[in-house]
Amino acid sequence: MARAARRASWIRVRPEGLLVEPGGFYVDPTRAVERAVITHGHADHARPGHGAVAATPATLAIMRTRYGETPFGTGQPLAFGETISINGVSVRLVPAGHVLGSAQVVLEYKGERVVVSGDYKRRPDRTCAGFEPVPCDVFVTEATFGLPVFRHPPDEDEIATLMHSRRLFPERCHVIGTYSLGKAQRLISLIRAAGYDRPLYLHGALIPLCDLYQAHGVDLGELLPATAGEKGKPRADLSGEIVLAPPSAIADRWARRLPDPVVAMASGWMRVKQRAKQGGVELPLVISDHADWDELLQTLDDVGAPEVWVTHGREEALVHAARQKGIEAKALRLLGYEEEG
Amino acid sequence: MLRFAHLLDRLLYAPQRNTKLKLMADYFRSAPDPDRGIALAALAGALEVKSAKPSMIRALVMQRVDPELFGWSYDFVGDLAETTALIWPERPTNRAAPALGEIPSELDGLSAAAASEVIESWLDTLDATGRWALLKLVTGGMRVGVSARLAKTALAEAFGREVDEIEEIWHGLEPPYGELFDWLEGQSDQPDMSQRAVFRPLMLANPLEEGDLARLDLSQYVAEWKWDGIRVQIASRGGEVRLYSRTGDDISAAFPDIVDLVSFEGVLDGELLVQRDGEVAPFNDLQQRLNRKRVTRRMLQDHPAHIRLYDILFDGDEDLRSLPFTERRGRLERFLEREQPERTDLSEIVNFEDLEALEALRDACRGEQLEGLMLKRRDSVYIAGRPKGPWFKWKRDALTLDTVVMYAQRGHGKRSSFYSDFTFGAWREGEGGPELVPVGKAYSGFTDEELKRLDKWVRDNTVQRYGPVREVAHGLVVEVAFDSVHRSSRHKSGVAMRFPRFHRIRWDKPVEEADRLESLEKLIV
Ligand SMILES: [Zn+2]
Numbered sequence: 001m002a003r004a005a006r007r008a009s010w011i012r013v014r015p016e017g018l019l020v021e022p023g024g025f026y027v028d029p030t031r032a033v034e035r036a037v038i039t040h041g042h043a044d045h046a047r048p049g050h051g052a053v054a055a056t057p058a059t060l061a062i063m064r065t066r067y068g069e070t071p072f073g074t075g076q077p078l079a080f081g082e083t084i085s086i087n088g089v090s091v092r093l094v095p096a097g098h099v100l101g102s103a104q105v106v107l108e109y110k111g112e113r114v115v116v117s118g119d120y121k122r123r124p125d126r127t128c129a130g131f132e133p134v135p136c137d138v139f140v141t142e143a144t145f146g147l148p149v150f151r152h153p154p155d156e157d158e159i160a161t162l163m164h165s166r167r168l169f170p171e172r173c174h175v176i177g178t179y180s181l182g183k184a185q186r187l188i189s190l191i192r193a194a195g196y197d198r199p200l201y202l203h204g205a206l207i208p209l210c211d212l213y214q215a216h217g218v219d220l221g222e223l224l225p226a227t228a229g230e231k232g233k234p235r236a237d238l239s240g241e242i243v244l245a246p247p248s249a250i251a252d253r254w255a256r257r258l259p260d261p262v263v264a265m266a267s268g269w270m271r272v273k274q275r276a277k278q279g280g281v282e283l284p285l286v287i288s289d290h291a292d293w294d295e296l297l298q299t300l301d302d303v304g305a306p307e308v309w310v311t312h313g314r315e316e317a318l319v320h321a322a323r324q325k326g327i328e329a330k331a332l333r334l335l336g337y338e339e340e341g
Numbered sequence: 342m343l344r345f346a347h348l349l350d351r352l353l354y355a356p357q358r359n360t361k362l363k364l365m366a367d368y369f370r371s372a373p374d375p376d377r378g379i380a381l382a383a384l385a386g387a388l389e390v391k392s393a394k395p396s397m398i399r400a401l402v403m404q405r406v407d408p409e410l411f412g413w414s415y416d417f418v419g420d421l422a423e424t425t426a427l428i429w430p431e432r433p434t435n436r437a438a439p440a441l442g443e444i445p446s447e448l449d450g451l452s453a454a455a456a457s458e459v460i461e462s463w464l465d466t467l468d469a470t471g472r473w474a475l476l477k478l479v480t481g482g483m484r485v486g487v488s489a490r491l492a493k494t495a496l497a498e499a500f501g502r503e504v505d506e507i508e509e510i511w512h513g514l515e516p517p518y519g520e521l522f523d524w525l526e527g528q529s530d531q532p533d534m535s536q537r538a539v540f541r542p543l544m545l546a547n548p549l550e551e552g553d554l555a556r557l558d559l560s561q562y563v564a565e566w567k568w569d570g571i572r573v574q575i576a577s578r579g580g581e582v583r584l585y586s587r588t589g590d591d592i593s594a595a596f597p598d599i600v601d602l603v604s605f606e607g608v609l610d611g612e613l614l615v616q617r618d619g620e621v622a623p624f625n626d627l628q629q630r631l632n633r634k635r636v637t638r639r640m641l642q643d644h645p646a647h648i649r650l651y652d653i654l655f656d657g658d659e660d661l662r663s664l665p666f667t668e669r670r671g672r673l674e675r676f677l678e679r680e681q682p683e684r685t686d687l688s689e690i691v692n693f694e695d696l697e698a699l700e701a702l703r704d705a706c707r708g709e710q711l712e713g714l715m716l717k718r719r720d721s722v723y724i725a726g727r728p729k730g731p732w733f734k735w736k737r738d739a740l741t742l743d744t745v746v747m748y749a750q751r752g753h754g755k756r757s758s759f760y761s762d763f764t765f766g767a768w769r770e771g772e773g774g775p776e777l778v779p780v781g782k783a784y785s786g787f788t789d790e791e792l793k794r795l796d797k798w799v800r801d802n803t804v805q806r807y808g809p810v811r812e813v814a815h816g817l818v819v820e821v822a823f824d825s826v827h828r829s830s831r832h833k834s835g836v837a838m839r840f841p842r843f844h845r846i847r848w849d850k851p852v853e854e855a856d857r858l859e860s861l862e863k864l865i866v
């Protein structure tokens with residue numbers, strides 16, 4: 001492949017996000033646009049209000065669950081591996097291993113291949129298809145955990161910590177803060193894999209997406225609502241049980257009615273003690289749906305791209321480390337992505 | 342090491358005392374010897390381990406990590422030991438992870454360079470949590486919110502003992518406490534401490550409740566002043582002299598002016614005070630001494646310590662605790678005559694005719710370094726703990742002030758979802774008219790129901806947020822109670838209250854009618 005003066009000059013950073021100019025579409029735009037390709041269903045990547053949206057069937061379903069029946073004008077389902085052409089730009093989706101339906105976008109134009117990773121992780125996850133490295137000329141990566149202090153421990157160790165705590169405090173309720181898309185379902189599947197087969201109790205905000213996962217064939221075991229009757233307050237008989245709730249609910253009024261709760265939180269940010277303490281977390285569980293530092297670097301090696309663009313997260317450290325590997329690297333400083341971890 | 346590391350990690354986050362106790366008890370029951378003994382020492386602040394300086398840790402990590410990456414990481418994490426633990430790039434090693442129990446002895450006697458090498462090799466064998474715990478251990482900064490007393494309480498709970506049984510022998514034991522665990526597990530008798538200057542758990546008084554007075558036969562009680570110092574025990578045996586706080590913490594090092602002058606043998610109970618020219622100084626003066634680990638010569642001169650004695654537990658090795666109070670008092674008087682110990686005097690017996698006279702005495706306490714009266718039954722034997730009946734403390738009435746709530750902060754533990762810590766202020770004349778100046782903080786004195794209402798009020802009246810703190814509209818008056826008030830240069834208002842707490846919430850009272858700073862200044866002792 002001939003080396004262009006500037007690689008992938010057909011992709012531009014605009015206030016709306018990453019524009020694939022000849023194709024006339026954006027990838028994960030943070031404002032409403034005519035035409036978008038969406039990597040996955042997290043709210044900061046999949047905003048409502050676009051005209052036409054191409055994404056995996058699962059991502060389209062997630063958007064409908066979150067935003068109602070018409071989150072976009074028209075949806076174009078794109079299976080993994082299927083290739084389409086949008087105004088002469090070839091577009092293919094490849095699993096990213098982040099959440100159900102999450103995809104990397106493989107773009108080819110005039111002999112150059114650019115892969116936009118969206119968010120991704122590298123460790124096995126029974127709730128979604130695993131990341132597949134695609135060799136490319138430019139790799140556009142996230143860097144949520146782009147600092148060498150972020151090295152996630154084995155998931156099983158974290159689940160073992162949770163189970164040990166349950167044995168130690170059998171009368172208390174363990175309430176775990178978790179994002180509603182992806183993290184909740186993976187946490188459940190990890191708990192199940194550890195042999196826990198009691199019902200798990202869900203805050204109302206987590207139920208629709210768990211239902212959606214199960215409809216997509218992800219077995220999560222028996223799930224029950226943690227609330228009963230009046231105004232979404234927790235039911236009173238949850239002693240000794242495990243309850244999952246969104247992070248906003250665990251430190252606030254909602255959790256007060258639970259029986260002497262052990263407040264846990266499942267997130268990659270829990271690696272840093274100050275972060276966990278600030279959040280009032282008693283049992284931090286370092287479980288993330290993002291690549292950690294070692295996995296980010298491993299991925300750069302695996303895709304072998306001579307150039308790397310970093311979209312969001314702690315860009316400077318990853319850019320620095322990529323350059324040390326002899327890779328051209330720059331931070332795109334895209335705005336509007338959140339630090340979901 | 343890894344089990345201990347996980348224990349420390351969980352203790353760090355556990356907000357509730359009960360949770361901490363369970364976590365530690367579980368560990369003490371199940372960890373092997375000598376690891377658990379070393380863990381106990383570390384938690385109780387009794388571990389002597391060759392310490393590593395932060396500069397050594399930094400040097401180690403900088404050998405392995407790119408300086409810019411380390412810099413960004415350290416900025417993000419904010420703690421050297423934690424950053425190092427997380428970032429440490431392990432090299433493959435054949436060594437096994439160190440057992441906690443062998444760490445102090447392996448480091449003992451090593452040069453700084455040799456210690457650094459050993460620590461480096463250990464870091465390669467541990468995971469991030471293990472490395473963090475190791476680095477905290479060797480840099481001497483556990484800070485997981487566990488006091489010596491709490492660690493001992495957990496140990497007692499782990500083996501179904503009373504914590505006072507452990508206190509009785511604690512100060513005669515050394516890490517890794519093999520004989521202690523043997524006894525707790527029923528494999529040997531309780532270690533004999535009769536020849537050691539160990540802490541003997543104190544007998545404590547109950548507050549005199551309304552209605553108690555009518556029931557008491559006052560002729561059976563003697564009265565003493567309750568001084569505004571701290572309760573201490575001074576123990577001397579076989580040339581070993583120790584000063585203990587009420588909870589059994591060894592505070593000898595901070596009070597050489599007491600400890601170095603002891604020539605008697607025995608165990609005495611009294612109130613630690615700062616005293617100048619025979620006059621007891623305000624509690625603040627004592628506070629200055631208490632806040633320091635090591636004491637300067639100047640401190641010793643300006644803030645001389647003194648003990649007002651009111652009981653004797655041991656004369657030599659004779660245990661007097663089963664004698665009635667009046668007999669112990671006689672023994673104490675004779676002991677003092679015989680030994681003439683320096684920097685001490687005898688707590689005065691306060692004579693009174695009847696209840697009325699007693700009440701008058703108590704009310705007259707204000708303004709001096711007196712908190713009220715102690716009532717002790719003449720026949721009371723010395724029992725560890727807080728038995729109901731033999732001893733009462735009868736504090737003078739608290740002072741009160743109507744203040745305005747200014748800021749609220751979330752509490753800890755069970756209260757972490759409630760705004761339960763309040764800063765309140767009093768009015769003063771500012772440049773642009775009356776303004777509020779903060780005069781204190783309180784987080785107790787209200788019921789659970791009141792807390793709910795306060796929490797809601799804070800949420801509904803927030804005007805500004807600063808992290809966990811909310812500034813609230815000036816709309817709520819709280820009558821706070823406090824024991825006394827002192828000058829303080831550390832507070833904007835120039836005054837500091839002692840033991841402020843909620844007395845009444847005045848939902849009804851207009852804020853303009855709250856008290857002024859001058860009213861508080863008038864109460865300064
Ligand atoms: Zn995401």
Ligand SMILES: [Zn+2]
Nearest residue numbers: 119142337338
């Ligand atoms: Zn993202």
